[in-house]
Amino acid sequence: xxxxxxxxxxxxxxxxxxxxxxxxxxxxxxxxxxxxxxxxxxxxxxxxxxxxxxxxxxxxxxxxxxxxxxxxxxxxxxxxxxxxxxxxxxxxxxxxxxxxxxxxxxxxxxxxxxxxxxxxxxxxxxxxxxxxxxxxxxxxxxxxxxxxxxxxxxxxxxxxxxxxxxxxxxxxxxxxxxxxxxxxxxxxxxxxxxxxxxxxxxxxxxxxxxxxxxxxxxxxxxxxxxxxxxxxxxxxxxxxxxxxxxxxxxxxxxxxxxxxxxxxxxxxxxxxxxxxxxxxxxxxxxxxxxxxxxxxxxxxxxxxxxxxxxxxxxxxxxxxxxxxxxxxxxxxxxxxxxxxxxxxxxxxxxxxxxxxxxxxxxxxxxxxxxxxxxxxxxxxxxxxxxxxxxxxxxxxxxxxxxxxxxxxxxxxxxxxxxxxxxxxxxxxxxxxxxxxxxxxxxxxxxxxxxxxxxxxxxxxxxxxxxxxxxxxxx
Amino acid sequence: xxxxxxxxxxxxxxxxxxxxxxxxxxxxxxxxxxxxxxxxxxxxxxxxxxxxxxxxxxxxxxxxxxxxxxxxxxxxxxxxxxxxxxxxxxxxxxxxxxxxxxxxxxxxxxxxxxxxxxxxxxxxxxxxxxxxxxxxxxxxxxxxxxxxxxxxxxxxxxxxxxxxxxxxxxxxxxxxxxxxxxxxxxxxxxxxxxxxxxxxxxxxxxxxxxxxxxxxxxxxxxxxxxxxxxxxxxxxxxxxxxxxxxxxxxxxxxxxxxxxxxxxxxxxxxxxxxxxxxxxxxxxxxxxxxxxxxxxxxxxxxxxxxxxxxxxxxxxxxxxxxxxxxxxxxxxxxxxxxxxxxxxxxxxxxxxxxxxxxxxxxxxxxxxxxxxxxxxxxxxxxx
Numbered sequence: 001x002x003x004x005x006x007x008x009x010x011x012x013x014x015x016x017x018x019x020x021x022x023x024x025x026x027x028x029x030x031x032x033x034x035x036x037x038x039x040x041x042x043x044x045x046x047x048x049x050x051x052x053x054x055x056x057x058x059x060x061x062x063x064x065x066x067x068x069x070x071x072x073x074x075x076x077x078x079x080x081x082x083x084x085x086x087x088x089x090x091x092x093x094x095x096x097x098x099x100x101x102x103x104x105x106x107x108x109x110x111x112x113x114x115x116x117x118x119x120x121x122x123x124x125x126x127x128x129x130x131x132x133x134x135x136x137x138x139x140x141x142x143x144x145x146x147x148x149x150x151x152x153x154x155x156x157x158x159x160x161x162x163x164x165x166x167x168x169x170x171x172x173x174x175x176x177x178x179x180x181x182x183x184x185x186x187x188x189x190x191x192x193x194x195x196x197x198x199x200x201x202x203x204x205x206x207x208x209x210x211x212x213x214x215x216x217x218x219x220x221x222x223x224x225x226x227x228x229x230x231x232x233x234x235x236x237x238x239x240x241x242x243x244x245x246x247x248x249x250x251x252x253x254x255x256x257x258x259x260x261x262x263x264x265x266x267x268x269x270x271x272x273x274x275x276x277x278x279x280x281x282x283x284x285x286x287x288x289x290x291x292x293x294x295x296x297x298x299x300x301x302x303x304x305x306x307x308x309x310x311x312x313x314x315x316x317x318x319x320x321x322x323x324x325x326x327x328x329x330x331x332x333x334x335x336x337x338x339x340x341x342x343x344x345x346x347x348x349x350x351x352x353x354x355x356x357x358x359x360x361x362x363x364x365x366x367x368x369x370x371x372x373x374x375x376x377x378x379x380x381x382x383x384x385x386x387x388x389x390x391x392x393x394x395x396x397x398x399x400x401x402x403x404x405x406x407x408x409x410x411x412x413x414x415x416x417x418x419x420x421x422x423x424x425x426x427x428x429x430x431x432x433x434x435x436x437x438x439x440x441x442x443x444x445x446x447x448x449x450x451x452x453x454x455x456x457x458x459x460x461x462x463x464x465x466x467x468x469x470x471x472x473x474x
Numbered sequence: 475x476x477x478x479x480x481x482x483x484x485x486x487x488x489x490x491x492x493x494x495x496x497x498x499x500x501x502x503x504x505x506x507x508x509x510x511x512x513x514x515x516x517x518x519x520x521x522x523x524x525x526x527x528x529x530x531x532x533x534x535x536x537x538x539x540x541x542x543x544x545x546x547x548x549x550x551x552x553x554x555x556x557x558x559x560x561x562x563x564x565x566x567x568x569x570x571x572x573x574x575x576x577x578x579x580x581x582x583x584x585x586x587x588x589x590x591x592x593x594x595x596x597x598x599x600x601x602x603x604x605x606x607x608x609x610x611x612x613x614x615x616x617x618x619x620x621x622x623x624x625x626x627x628x629x630x631x632x633x634x635x636x637x638x639x640x641x642x643x644x645x646x647x648x649x650x651x652x653x654x655x656x657x658x659x660x661x662x663x664x665x666x667x668x669x670x671x672x673x674x675x676x677x678x679x680x681x682x683x684x685x686x687x688x689x690x691x692x693x694x695x696x697x698x699x700x701x702x703x704x705x706x707x708x709x710x711x712x713x714x715x716x717x718x719x720x721x722x723x724x725x726x727x728x729x730x731x732x733x734x735x736x737x738x739x740x741x742x743x744x745x746x747x748x749x750x751x752x753x754x755x756x757x758x759x760x761x762x763x764x765x766x767x768x769x770x771x772x773x774x775x776x777x778x779x780x781x782x783x784x785x786x787x788x789x790x791x792x793x794x795x796x797x798x799x800x801x802x803x804x805x806x807x808x809x810x811x812x813x814x815x816x817x818x819x820x821x822x823x824x825x826x827x828x829x830x831x832x833x834x835x836x837x838x839x840x841x842x843x844x845x846x847x848x849x850x851x852x853x854x855x856x857x
Binding site: 096104414421449451460461462 | 515740782
């Protein structure tokens with residue numbers, strides 16, 4: 001590990017996806033002593049996920065065709081040599097000290113675990129998001145995967161998840177997943193989009209200002225057409241079937257209110273079902289620092305930020321999906337702004353502000369036109385597993401509610417162990433808050449995680465206390 | 475009009491509500507937040523005799539232990555997850571072993587079951603303990619309960635006996651009649667006429683007492699607990715290092731940590747317990763977590779490779795003399811306190827609830843409550 005003086009920074013960026021990379025390069029360009037920290041082996045995050053350099057069988061070049069806007073990625077990565085880089089470092093918590101912040105990390109570069117601490121005057125948090133999931137009958141069968149998981153296997157390892165894949169859920173992300181699978185040799189038997197195709201027409205203003213984004217979608221649509229992949233709108237997977245793994249799925253049509261139409265069941269043979277219902281931002285670190293939050297148009301709990309990406313906590317900036325899911329282009333612009341302002345830049349280029357405003361409008365339009373259709377709770381049976389880690393069925397949540405007064409997520413956790421397992425409610429938090437009748441994701445009870453990445457007690461016990469560090473020279 | 479308003483729906487308020495309802499009283503429970511959402515949900519669910527020296531608190535603990543077993547028989551064991559797992563206190567040094575032996579002898583004289591465990595027998599009880607520990611004492615009477623389930627079950631039973639439970643009701647004041655007796659409790663949004671009020675607000679009992687015109691000296695003492703990833707059963711008992719006994723009775727203001735390690739039915743291992751007087755400071759302390767981890771690894775070396783999954787912290791309600799406050803307040807007629815149980819509230823709740831219900835109905839108390847009387851505080855007798 002580096003010496004003490006090399007552990008102190010002006011700006012420390014958590015996350016090396018589009019927002020984090022942009023923040024780090026823009027902070028270092030503005031003259032700040034900058035560090036970037038990421039759990040992955042290489043820069044890129046989920047969006048520009050790349051294979052580990054040592055991994056056999058697949059190279060970055062081989063997965064290049066799966067990526068979008070690699071030019072931006074290469075431009076951002078070119079700025080990294082001036083930034084102190086900590087890859088394969090997992091942030092497990094963030095605290096404050098007298099001079100700013102202490103980022104507590106687990107260094108996993110050597111195969112083992114070593115707890116280390118980095119200090120920074122300012123933080124840019126760009127933790128990204130993960131797949132939002134909704135339980136349905138059979139969703140815990142092997143072969144039922146998240147759309148993001150299928151994409152990560154493909155981009156990170158060159159692995160095609162299945163031979164006959166059905167892609168379902170809602171949102172623009174389903175298209176690149178289906179296109180990537182088809183281009184990699186899988187037979188995509190259908191894309192089932194819950195939303196109505198012309199839904200975004202009512203948001204035409206936002207769309208017209210983002211013809212680039214539309215072009216991106218059109219590119220994927222061409223791939224789907226070339227592979228003759230049927231795209232069904234207002235269609236939803238209601239159940240998955242199989243003995244040891246998924247073998248078939250049942251789909252149903254949705255009416256204009258998003259309710260299933262009786263009698264429209266169709267059964268499709270698959271070996272993988274990829275489901276995506278949008279994304280849930282990772283808010284552990286902003287919440288640990290006390291950053292103010294709000295509920296976004298898509299029902300996600302996100303961080304409040306001002307025009308310069310400042311959170312409500314002095315010295316903490318947030319960029320990318322954690323302040324509203326909006327995709328890589330928006331995240332990159334937010335990261336650029338956050339990095340520059342965190343490094344002390346006095347103003348933000350009007351071009352960046354305009355670009356951010358347009359991309360945000362587009363993201364909001366997409367959220368409004370791709371809601372999670374109502375009624376999925378009614379389709380759960382008492383034995384449908386809601387929390388997979390602790391194997392809590394829907395019936396346990398229902399019967400517990402009789403003993404409670406009001407809707408109370410925290411008591412639900414304590415009484416049923418829902419959300420208390422290894423994933424700490426990352427998978428079921430959104431669904432459980434909906435089931436309990438709370439505003440979707442509106443309570444931070446399922447988003448707060450004091451330990452944002454598990455570490456061994458041995459690593460924690462032998463870590464070197466900050467308090468013993470001598471005060472550094474100014 | 476209700477006979478009694480109970481302020482607080484934690485484990486103590488729930489026990490008071492249950493026993494009062496069973497006596498036929500008309501009960502209303504007012505809770506500022508959610509059911510069992512305060513200190514009740516922030517501990518380990520301890521029902522302990524091992525950590526108490528001979529005296530009134532140990533007597534209360536022994537009585538309460540009997541009540542817990544009665545409740546489990548009445549409700550069935552499942553709703554509480556009551557587990558008579560026993561505690562194993564281990565010394566980590568030879569002087570510690572001698573002190574522990576003396577402590578256990580004193581407890582045995584007042585009816586606590588203790589079994590001396592020699593160094594070579596320790597691993598028969600806990601196979602994964604460190605190899606170099608000098609001695610231990612087994613306390614078969616120590617038990618474990620899931621406190622939120624217990625509180626919610628007691629409140630549900632009270633409701634089925636006619637009690638009312640209202641959440642989101644923050645008490646602001648008491649109204650008193652010309653004779654000085656409580657006539658009603660006012661909340662931010664409502665008014666509850668009553669003959670009596672029980673302050674079962676736990677760590678916030680000092681504030682609630684003040685609002686009701688009867689302040690008592692209850693202060694928060696912060697504690698952190700570490701939760702590991704789920705494991706097969708690797709820790710059988712509640713396992714403490716012997717210094718826990720010294721820390722509980724300590725008056726030192728700063729951070730104290732001693733080790734408490736135990737498995738849960740969910741498979742996680744819980745590691746406590748720190749004690750700090752830092753007010754209601756909610757910020758995470760990495761230094762506390764680090765010390766707890768180091769102490770746990772000292773007792774159970776295999777834990778070095780086990781992952782920490784989560785931590786939580788809470789605020790124990792403590793009084794300057796480390797005894798709970800149970801009884802009528804001499805300043806306000808109709809006002810009772812049932813709070814200040816420090817880290818022992820889960821264990822002591824049923825006996826506390828019984829005592830309160832006996833006081834409300836002018837019944838004969840099960841055990842002598844005089845040591846817990848609010849009048850023991852100077853501010854109460856002079857105020």
